[in-house]
Amino acid sequence: MNELTAAWRGEFPGLEQSIYLNTCSLGQLSRRSMKAMQRFMELWQRYGASAWYELWWGELADARARFARLINAQPHEIAILPNVGVALSVIASSLDYAERPEIVVTEMDFPTLPYQWMARGREGAQVRLLHSTDRIGVDLDAFAAAINTHTALVATTHVFFTSGWIQDIAAIAELAHNRGALCLVDGYQAAGQLPVDVKAAGVDIYLSGGLKWLLGGPGVVFMYVREELIDRLEPTTTGWFAAKEMFKFNPVRFERADDARRFEPGTPAVAAVYAANAGMSIIEEIGPAAVRARTRELVADLAARLRAAGLAPRLPQDMDRHAGIVMLPAAQPAQTVAALKDRRIIVDHRPGAVRLSPYFYNTEAENQAVVDAIGDALASQGAEDGP
Ligand SMILES: Cc1ncc(COP(=O)(O)O)c(C=O)c1O
Missing domain, CATH: 3.40.640.10 (Type I PLP-dependent aspartate aminotransferase-like (Major domain))
Structure with missing residues (x-):
């Protein structure tokens, strides 16, 4: 696991209860x-x-x-x-x-x-x-x-x-x-x-x-x-x-x-x-530059995993101008978010898209679990829609 993530994950007990890619709505509660x-x-x-x-x-x-x-x-x-x-x-x-x-x-x-x-x-x-x-x-x-x-x-x-x-x-x-x-x-x-x-x-x-x-x-x-x-x-x-x-x-x-x-x-x-x-x-203790570097790494990783799964996140070309929010356009964003919640994965939606926001305390494995769950949710929605 990334050193910074490993050093700080224990500070956020909520991360043991769910996979949490929703800091842009509400940051995790720390022990501090x-x-x-x-x-x-x-x-x-x-x-x-x-x-x-x-x-x-x-x-x-x-x-x-x-x-x-x-x-x-x-x-x-x-x-x-x-x-x-x-x-x-x-x-x-x-x-x-x-x-x-x-x-x-x-x-x-x-x-x-x-x-x-x-x-x-x-x-x-x-x-x-x-x-x-x-x-x-x-x-x-x-x-x-x-x-x-x-x-x-x-x-x-x-x-x-x-x-x-x-x-x-x-x-x-x-x-x-x-x-x-x-x-x-x-x-x-x-x-x-x-x-x-x-x-x-x-x-x-x-x-x-x-x-x-x-x-x-x-x-x-x-x-x-x-x-x-x-x-x-x-x-x-x-x-x-x-x-x-x-x-x-x-x-x-x-x-x-x-x-x-x-x-x-x-x-x-x-x-x-x-x-x-x-x-x-x-x-302050971690330093915003280190927070940014780790979050950026996770965002790039998430984007790559979404694309590898055949999904098309809406992202800027220039990653230097992109912070920790990844939008995935979706036909039924609320349903997708609800399906993930059933698997104890917390993400969010805004009109027309599922919104994912990794932070320094997240891991690449969590990114993959989220991508897999989205894939499953979309497949079952497709099946429901019928041919
Ligand atoms: C960019 C931005 N501004 C403001 C807010 C919230 O504003 P307020 O503190 O008035 O609820 C949010 C989210 O809740 C936000 O994402």
């Missing part, structure tokens, strides 16, 4: 995250509210610092939020749509991105939705043609959730900046499985969270906002956490915090922060 959540409960019981001041505040600071290190940012540039929807809503509430009404998004982005601005038509926001010609990526030319002096923001994705395509976020940020627009990147499918450098990419806002490749589970999203931009954004979706001196509880005067806390409306899910910190510590 389990222990961390247990610790959170013990502290809650032992300290009561003083856990806040004595311990939990420090845990939040650790989470900001850890996520910052993973994306080459600084801790004061990181806000902690419950999910991407809320994070986008805070940013969307900071924009002035009078002069620049347009938000550029793509049909490959997770729909919560376009939804955020479709819902803000009343405030004057107008969505410009870019199309994909191959259902894998979106041409940079399409961004270049759509971004203009009416664009407030380009809000798009680092790794697309239904293709695994890695966008050139540096080039997109440059196109946005050349026309005076901001660039927000949803990195939920990227951070953890890829080395990320927000400074090198030059993006303004970068989001990711615990759920998937950071191995931290649901309930926590981290939002990087570039230092120079922080005090230029004045969100109206806000709350007491965003106040400069929040513990003065001053109801008469509201002054926003100077750091990224100004984007946090209220109390975070502390249990989720404990789990996320533990998950991120694993990624």
Whole structure:
């Protein structure tokens, strides 16, 4: 077995119960995250509210610092939020749509991105939705043609959730900046499985969270906002956490915090922060470059095995631009996924395709078992369809 995989498999007891190629939906639960959540409960019981001041505040600071290190940012540039929807809503509430009404998004982005601005038509926001010609990526030319002096923001994705395509976020940020627009990147499918450098990419806002490749589970999203931009954004979706001196509880005067806390409306899910910190510590220990190298190897292996079985995964030509998501177009994706579940193989589906996502803790043998099971499922569906 690969050395890295062998060293870490034992950390994820769920891998003994099923074959799991679904990290792009939800990363595996580690022993570390389990222990961390247990610790959170013990502290809650032992300290009561003083856990806040004595311990939990420090845990939040650790989470900001850890996520910052993973994306080459600084801790004061990181806000902690419950999910991407809320994070986008805070940013969307900071924009002035009078002069620049347009938000550029793509049909490959997770729909919560376009939804955020479709819902803000009343405030004057107008969505410009870019199309994909191959259902894998979106041409940079399409961004270049759509971004203009009416664009407030380009809000798009680092790794697309239904293709695994890695966008050139540096080039997109440059196109946005050349026309005076901001660039927000949803990195939920990227951070953890890829080395990320927000400074090198030059993006303004970068989001990711615990759920998937950071191995931290649901309930926590981290939002990087570039230092120079922080005090230029004045969100109206806000709350007491965003106040400069929040513990003065001053109801008469509201002054926003100077750091990224100004984007946090209220109390975070502390249990989720404990789990996320533990998950991120694993990624940090292995190193995103090593995670990427192993995941890439597994993706190439899976693609080769699918092809050898006569199947046709939808993949980009350039594997350097492809992360840990493999789409297999299928006539009956939900049925195929259900058939695999009966054999204790967990994969996922999205419209028109079965979605497979190996991570560093998977093995080539698991890839083969998944391919075999898909072959059997498709054969039995064919038999059911009849001649
Ligand atoms: C790219 C991407 N963005 C966002 C989300 C989730 O957004 P939220 O945290 O608002 O549920 C997902 C998946 O759940 C995703 O794949």
